[in-house]
Amino acid sequence: MKDLRMNFNKLNADSKRILDIIIKSGATTKNEILKITKMKLTTLNRFLEPLEEFDLIEQIGVGESSGGRKPTLYGIKEDSFYIFGIDISRTYTQIILVNMKMNIICKERFIMDESTSPEITIQKLTEVISKTLNDFDIPHNKILGLGIGTVGPIDREKGIIKNPVNFESIGWLNVPIKSMFEENFDFPVFIDNGSNTAVLAEYILGVGKGMNNIAYFNCGIGIRTGTITSGVIIRSINDGEDAFGHMVIDVDGDLCSCGNYGCIECYSSIKAVTRKFTAEVKKGRITKIHKALHEINYKDITKAAEEKDSLSKEIIIGAASIMGAGLVNYINLLNPNIIILSGPLIKSSSLFYDTCVKVANSKNFLRGNSQVFFNKEGSFGEDAISIGAAVMVINDFLST
Known part of the structure; x- marks a missing residue:
């Protein structure tokens, strides 16, 4: 079930760097990549090969000609992977599914009140994830990961929401939210403060x-x-x-x-x-x-x-x-x-x-x-935290 994510992890640092450029550019040519990376064309072609082989990028058209043949435009293959992004705030929780172009495929939001304990919140989110995978016929191994932007303070490394104030429901104390999701799903889970995921989304794509x-x-x-x-x-x-x-x-x-x-x-x-x-x-x-x-x-x-x-x-x-x-x-x-x-x-x-x-x-x-x-x-309004949570997942894969 993990073969597709393993392919992603097989990429070396240079291929990941090129993928990162294509993700952030939206559509780019080899010449534009060469200007950024200072690589030789033969080297660039070698590092592009696994990206095409693993269906992570594709040729999406041609760019403007500067005198010769029009250059090929490369773009991210949007359905190569999907990512869940979650925004846990004091008044609501939102979950989105995005493709690799960060386009929102579906979105659900529910109110946080005195009844939404950590257990109830995660149960609702788990049900949404399972239903979404079933409705869109997406196998688990095409989910690159799940990102969570939450109210702090948190322990990022352990994936724990520590002791936030002003939740209407009791029980939001030392919640091991990362492991609670990992018990139900076999894809990686990442956590950060919601404001950090929001600023990340605006910095990279907004x-x-x-x-x-x-x-x-x-x-x-x-x-x-x-x-x-x-x-x-x-x-x-x-x-x-x-x-x-x-x-x-x-x-x-x-x-x-x-x-x-x-x-x-x-x-x-x-x-x-x-x-x-x-x-x-x-x-x-x-x-x-x-x-x-x-x-x-x-x-x-x-x-x-x-x-x-x-x-x-x-x-x-x-x-x-x-x-x-x-x-x-x-x-x-x-x-x-x-x-x-x-x-x-x-x-x-x-x-x-x-x-x-x-x-x-x-x-x-x-x-x-x-x-x-x-x-x-x-650029993303009320979706910034959840989109940023998804961006955080890609960033982790590209940086390791």
């Missing part, structure tokens, strides 16, 4: 392609951050992803769940926005939202802000201004080429995104010497 320094921020229940500097993912000691959210912005500020005071997350997260809004209404402030206080959520507030509800607008601008100030500190320290802002708050509120960018640009110490670009939701 809006960060061709840039060495990019950052991804997911603004939701927490603030999750993935950073690539000089082409390398920056990792914290405990493989957490919430360090930015716990950057202290006001030493005398609100008490944070981490025990400190004045963290960015105290002001710029979904919970902070809802909490601040509720507190102001209790003080007697007027709002156009006609709901019981306990029923009001961040979507109500962001929608009301767009409709010129003065209290909602004030809350959103205040939260985004704090986030923008935090981004200034980040920019001054790491000087990224591009900052991708994503997540539920960004998706729901143009005002939140625009205010973040305005504040960050106006206060950027390096603004006269460095151009930082902002992007809303990246």
